[in-house]
Amino acid sequence: MENRLMGVGYILNVLRYAHHGLPADVIEGVAQELPALGAGEVLVALRCGAIHYSDLGMINGTYGKARELPAVAGREGVGEVVGVGPGVTAPAIGTLVRMPEETGVWREAVVAKAADLWVIPAGVPVEQAAMAFINPPTAWRMLHDFVKLERGDWVMQNAGTSAVGVLVAQLARHLGLNCLSVVRDVGGENTLLAAGAAGVVAEDSGYEKDVRKLTGGAPVKLALNAVGGESVGRLCRAVAPGGVVVTYGGVTAEPMRFPTRYLIFNDIQMRGFWLDRWVRTQPAGEVQAMMEKIFGLLREGVLSQPVAARYPLGEWRTALEHAFRAGKGGKVVFVSSWKP
Numbered sequence: 008m009e010n011r012l013m014g015v016g017y018i019l020n021v022l023r024y025a026h027h028g029l030p031a032d033v034i035e036g037v038a039q040e041l042p043a044l045g046a047g048e049v050l051v052a053l054r055c056g057a058i059h060y061s062d063l064g065m066i067n068g069t070y071g072k073a074r075e076l077p078a079v080a081g082r083e084g085v086g087e088v089v090g091v092g093p094g095v096t097a098p099a100i101g102t103l104v105r106m107p108e109e110t111g112v113w114r115e116a117v118v119a120k121a122a123d124l125w126v127i128p129a130g131v132p133v134e135q136a137a138m139a140f141i142n143p144p145t146a147w148r149m150l151h152d153f154v155k156l157e158r159g160d161w162v163m164q165n166a167g168t169s170a171v172g173v174l175v176a177q178l179a180r181h182l183g184l185n186c187l188s189v190v191r192d193v194g195g196e197n198t199l200l201a202a203g204a205a206g207v208v209a210e211d212s213g214y215e216k217d218v219r220k221l222t223g224g225a226p227v228k229l230a231l232n233a234v235g236g237e238s239v240g241r242l243c244r245a246v247a248p249g250g251v252v253v254t255y256g257g258v259t260a261e262p263m264r265f266p267t268r269y270l271i272f273n274d275i276q277m278r279g280f281w282l283d284r285w286v287r288t289q290p291a292g293e294v295q296a297m298m299e300k301i302f303g304l305l306r307e308g309v310l311s312q313p314v315a316a317r318y319p320l321g322e323w324r325t326a327l328e329h330a331f332r333a334g335k336g337g338k339v340v341f342v343s344s345w346k347p
Contacts, residue, residue, distance in 0.1 A: 017041035017347050020320050021114035025077040027068030030327045034066065034080060036320070041347075042118055044092030049124070051104060052116040053320075055137035056084030056341040058330040060256070071281060079111025081341075085127060085137040086116070089346055095121045103127040105140060113320060115345040125298075130306045138170075138312050138338060143301045145255060145282045146174040150182065153251045153278055154229040158183030161222045163245060164231035165189040165238045166258060167199055167207065170312055170338060175231060176203040181309050187221060189214065189238070210238060215245040229253070236261030248273040255280045313337030 019041055024033040044050060062082055064070030084106040088098050098104055098121060105125040106112045127136045150156065162179060166172045167188025179186035180203030188204040190196070196207035206221050208214040218227060226247030232239040233256030242252050243266040252275060254263070269275050286294055304310040315337035318326035323341070330339035 017116075019115045019345075021111070022080050022320060022323050023077050023111075024066055024080060027066065027073075027076075030063065030066050030080075031324060034323065034327075036323060039114070041116065044090060044118060046093045047095060047121055048092040048118050049088050049095055049098065049121045050090035050116055050347065051086035051106060051119055051124070052089045052345050052347075053084055053086050053106060053112065053114060053341070053343040054103070055134050056081050056106065056112045056343075057138045057141075058326065058339050058341070059083065059141060060258070060331070061141070063331060072283065074109075074111070079114050081106075081112030081114075082108050083138065083141050084112040084341070085133055088124075089116070091121070097121070098124060098126055103133065103136065105136075108140075113323070113341060115320065115343055116347075128299075128302045128306070131302050132305070134314055134340060135305045135311060136302075137340060139298070139301060139305060141282060142170045142174055142312065143178075143305070143310055144286075144297060145280070146171055146178050147297060147301060148282065148285055149231055149253055149255065149280055150175065150178055150184070150229075152280075153253055156182070156184055156228065159185065159225075160229075161185045161187060161205075161225050161227045162229040162231070163187040163189065163218075163227050163242065164233070165210065165242060166233040166256070167204065168195060169233060169258075171233060171255070173199070173202050174310060174312065177310050178304075179203055179205075181304065185222065185225070187218070187227065189241070210241070215241040218245040226250070231255065233258055235259050235263050237264075239263050240266060243269045243275060243277075246273075246275055249275070251276045251278055253278045253280050315339055317342045319343065 019039045021039045022034050023037050026033050086106045088100050088102045107119050110117050167190045176186045185205035187206045188199050191210050193209045199207050228250050230242040230246045230252045232254040235257040236259045315335045316339045320341050
């Protein structure tokens with residue numbers, strides 16, 4: 008599609024916030040005029056955009072990095088190239104690419120530099136590709152970067168039914184690891200067991216008092232925390248001497264008590280992980296190699312994130328209320344079929 012067809016005149020719907028606060032208070036759907044495509048630029052139309060808790064953090068101003076305001080919300084999604092500017096030979100019209108994170112994803116379309124786009128490999132389902140760049144890499148890195156794990160080793164995690172929690176269970180099974188998942192309610196344990204968890208226990212069951220009964224006597228070398236508060240204290244008590252507890256989230260927003268006894272007598276380590284920092288500090292080739300592995304696992308169905316609901320951008324209030332509701336059973340995503 009030539010540049011003359013991509014000039015000013017198309018009106019886009021975008022979800023924008025000019026102040027930090029709760030999404031319902033600060034997000035507004037606004038009309039934005041589409042600029043003309045310049046040399047080397049393409050027009051990317053949203054096809055699927057994920058809603059994450061980290062999006063909530065960015066909107067309310069508590070996330071580890073902030074965008075210049077006013078900002079378009081949303082960090083992760085996939086779009087289709089629907090127009091190309093002068094000099095662009097690739098990606099071609101019809102190609103699926105990652106929506107640029109830095110300009111915000113919750114929008115009908117965006118103009119981007121063709122050379123900066125990440126092309127989605129063939130065979131990866133659109134919805135899975137739209138959720139491929141945050142949660143799967145987080146699970147991958149935490150199982151590879153902190154403890155040298157061998158087949159048959161045990162890891163454990165709280166927030167077992169979360170998106171990352173399900174991916175950790177799936178990836179652990181693929182790697183030949185045993186994953187013990189801690190959940191608030193064991194009513195959905197069959198779903199986690201089917202995903203790959205070797206065991207599921209309730210948060211308040213007292214599992215930490217004798218975790219080796221659950222592992223057949225094997226030590227737990229790695230524990231992953233996304234909850235905080237007393238939950239991470241239980242992980243510290245359950246992990247084996249010399250083990251590592253990695254915190255990558257804090258759903259409860261409760262402070263973590265410093266586990267002095269276990270740090271001293273069991274020599275456990277408490278570490279933190281933030282994917283954004285990892286990506287910024289790694290060579291591009293390292294990130295590319297990881298994503299190629301993840302895309303392969305998504306294509307094969309080894310990794311898969313369930314989708315609880317799909318909403319158009321115009322129903323953003325309902326979508327966000329649904330996305331941050333407990334027990335929703337999967338990710339909530341925005342979908343769009345917009346074309347110029």
